Amino acid sequence: MICLALGLGILGFAAARKARRCHRGYGCGSHGWHGWHHHEHGHGGWSGGGFGRRGLYMALSRLDATPAQERAIVGEVDRLRERLHAAKASMRDARPDLAAAIRGPSLDDAALGAVLGRVDGATTEARAAVTDALRNIHGLLDERQRDQVADLLDHGWFRRGGGPGGGPYRV
Numbered sequence: 001m002i003c004l005a006l007g008l009g010i011l012g013f014a015a016a017r018k019a020r021r022c023h024r025g026y027g028c029g030s031h032g033w034h035g036w037h038h039h040e041h042g043h044g045g046w047s048g049g050g051f052g053r054r055g056l057y058m059a060l061s062r063l064d065a066t067p068a069q070e071r072a073i074v075g076e077v078d079r080l081r082e083r084l085h086a087a088k089a090s091m092r093d094a095r096p097d098l099a100a101a102i103r104g105p106s107l108d109d110a111a112l113g114a115v116l117g118r119v120d121g122a123t124t125e126a127r128a129a130v131t132d133a134l135r136n137i138h139g140l141l142d143e144r145q146r147d148q149v150a151d152l153l154d155h156g157w158f159r160r161g162g163g164p165g166g167g168p169y170r171v
Contacts (some may be wrong), residue, residue: 010153062152063145071088072140076133087122094118 056077060070060129094115138146 063141063148065145069140073137076136076140080129080133084118084126087126090122090125091119094122 101108
């Protein structure tokens with residue numbers, strides 16, 4: 001499960017890098033990136049203006065996901081992002097307590113233990129969110145799509161040059 005999560009993260013990262021190159025006009029034809037799920041889902045993807053949603057749709061296109069699968073997977077990813085954002089916020093809220101524990105002439109072990117308990121809780125919630133999302137996405141994919149994801153995790157998402165080494169100048 002963790003491998004699938006890492007793989008989906010790597011796939012999304014690679015797709016975002018490809019989307020960024022295409023958006024800047026590098027090797028994507030005369031029209032660049034425009035038009036591919038562009039008008040349907042907005043210009044900047046998720047908040048922050050990045051290529052997150054575009055990268056996700058590129059990955060789903062590569063897997064030949066059905067529209068129903070796309071909607072369900074995007075919903076899972078949105079729920080995952082919300083849960084991870086909440087976990088991150090609870091970690092951020094612990095910063096003043098950590099500062100107070102460190103500020104004194106000696107380290108306040110009780111305050112440090114409370115802060116670390118909050119960190120453990122946020123980490124547990126993030127892990128549960130990733131596990132739930134992976135389990136649900138895994139259930140949405142058919143056998144061929146799961147094999148594709150596994151192969152892409154094993155060998156990488158994008159290959160330049162078509163060769164096994166990833167390009168003519170790779171060693």
